[in-house]
Amino acid sequence: MNVIEVMKQILTDYPNISDFINGEVHIDLSEEADHDYGLSSTNDNLVKKDILGNQTRENNMVLYATNQSVNDYDRLQNSTFLLDLGYYLDDIKGHQVTATINDKQYTGEITKFSIGNGMPWTKSEDGQYITYQLQIKVTYTLEREE
Helix, strand or coil: CCHHHHHHHHHHHCCCHHHCCCCCCEECCCCCCCCEEEEEEEEEEEEEECCCCCEEEEEEEEEEEEEECCCHHHHHHHHHHHHHHHHHHHCCCCCEEEEEECCEEEEEEEEEEEEEEEEEEEECCCCCEEEEEEEEEEEEEEEECC
8 A cells, every 4th residue: 555545544543533533534635524534645755765776755644624613612622633643643653555656666664653733724604614634744664676
């Protein structure tokens, strides 16, 4: 699985995910509906490459999550969920990733997550739902397969 597919699986496997969403993780888009969210990959950067072609890369992602936000209690629950998800991701490492780059196969693993800017992004027209964003940076290694 590539880094986006692995991240989708990690989010799906988060033990408290059912507190926040109904259904599945969408890629790139989320609905303006209660308990819906989507994961978007905004870019992937090569951080370093060694003489053998092994790479360290960073993929920047944004998690958009829509939930009811009628009162302070709802908004506190939503923000607390994003905070707890960040704590969870801080301890996740070692998930295997694969990539095909210029027709060459690579395998590697996730080495680090950096979480930031968990905040309200937009509000629904009726004011009942807020879509939150959480930026996630995934650092991973890739080694060229022989």
